[in-house]
Amino acid sequence: MKFSVIIPVFNRPDELRELLHSLTKQSIADFEVVVIEDGSTIDSKKVITSFDDLLQFQYLVQANTGQGFARNNGMKIAKSEFFVILDSDVILPKDYLQELARAIDIRKLDAFGGPDAADKDFSALQKAMDFAMTSFWTTGGIRGKMKDPAKYQARGFNMGVSRKVFEATGGFVDPNQGEDIEWSIRIKKAGFKLELVKDAFVYHKRKNTLTSFAKQAFSFGRNRVNVSRFHPGAIKLVHWLPTAFLLFSLSIPFFFFVNKLLFLLSTGVFIIWSVGVIISSAVQNKSAKVGILSWFTSVLQLWSYGLGLPLELFRKYVKG
Template sequence: MKFSVIIPVYNRPDELGELLQSLKTQNYHDFEVIVIEDGSTIDSSEIIEVFKSQLPIQYLIQPNTGQGFARNNGMEIAKGDFFVILDSDVLLPEDYLQKLSQAIQDRNLDAFGGPDAAGENFSALQKAMDFAMTSVWTTGGIRGKMKDPSKYQARGFNMGVSKAVFEVTGGFADPNQGEDIEWSIRIKKAGFKLELVREAFVYHKRKNTLLSFAKQAFSFGRNRVNVSRFHPGAIKLVHWLPTAFLLFSLSIPVFYYFNNSLFVQSLGLLLFWSMGVILTSSIQNSSIKVGLLSLMTSASQLWSYGLGLPFELLKKAFSR
């Protein structure tokens, strides 16, 4: 099986270099790399020059179209049997492609989504952000850890499709705003087999600050509404849980003035959740610092997503 690794990049040559280095060390060698420079003002030409003698690379330069359409353009010129889509800020374990190839063949997959993880050398904040995105205390642990892999909706930082899937479905229908989730739903509706491949994980080297992480989570909430434009049933009860958590958090100071019993109970629940986050992350990462930062990133992730979903729904309602 020949893989075509599709990487859109926008003003991130250093990140791209790290990703290409991790591709160079893969123990599975039947692959090509397609880098799509999506309207960058800081291009990756020097990085491509370094690696072009070490990897089979195609370098496509284009005006900015958004990552979804940039990926489509990359897949249009791909020569592989299976397209692997990665964000530029990920790193691959050396057996990533080998494990992915094995899973595709063993499970007869047409498409896949893989999880992300934090590397040992990541900063404390990066590990805390990874915890916030993957923990049972925040996302319910369903991102990359689902019991039923067929229910997974692939994310664009680590996903892939067969050439046939791309040809039948036409690729991404939106340049951004939940474009990966929308395509995942459409792939399944077309009758293709898309599942989570847990062992095909990537190290997601997020460069966020706390503020940008909150903004990203807010956009994730908004994106779910955008997906519902294409698939009306895309917003499930589970997607409202962060909003419920936000409203619960905001109600605590109100209870202080109007119902002391509810205030004590609500504050107790919030403290229980907070300690659960801190202890779980501290043990998981062997660091109290990461545990404390995880409380900040977890609360930020839930509050921001919880605000983004109703915000976009209201915006959509008033724009009609």
């Protein structure tokens, strides 16, 4: 088999059903599916059974260990030479595995990371959250739109490694806190070729509310600090930009009492950024509603990440 698709799942059988359905539509069929039930109280056995005639399965039930270690256990029993790691809340375009196979063969990749996108059938809020996580206006393209694919750090919702990489590096060393970024850095340090494959994108069907979306972005900021425990240079200038945005946007009202010109300039910059976000998202999604929602999700994402990073650094270095 060309691929083993590794899917950890925790109490999300309906999500898994959608992902498995998209796997049955793949333009190549040379793969197995390894589902790891990570301590679920609502298992996915019935869902998996309903696809038995369409997909090749391995089904592992275990006590809860966290998604990183669950993925490791899935890779240990996988039969192929290349492991594709997916989160249960993604849906695959029909040519996903074909595009991935082509990139691996032509570019001689040992590992890869792929971007995410919003399907046309997603809700307005899901599209707005996707924009906030992937747009140049918010993340600068580091989640899948960068020019140099070799600089990409794979995310666990859509990444993969060869069996050789897994055996040489040992897989994930942290179950839940930036474990994908940490492993990406370690893979490259070990001399393996990990690159972004832009055409191997997934539709990321986030189930977040605005509150849970903010909590997730906050944890991403904290996780970057956790990665720096293993790799001291993991926090770069680009990761401080959300904190700079947070401080800048919250300072605008105070500039009115300090310096009127500074207030006008800062207000103008914020308005330009806001208009850019709204128009860019509205055009991309062909919806003014999504454009306006994207302003809220973008501010929320930047503020939350921008708060999580310094607070976790404070906890790490000041509070020990």
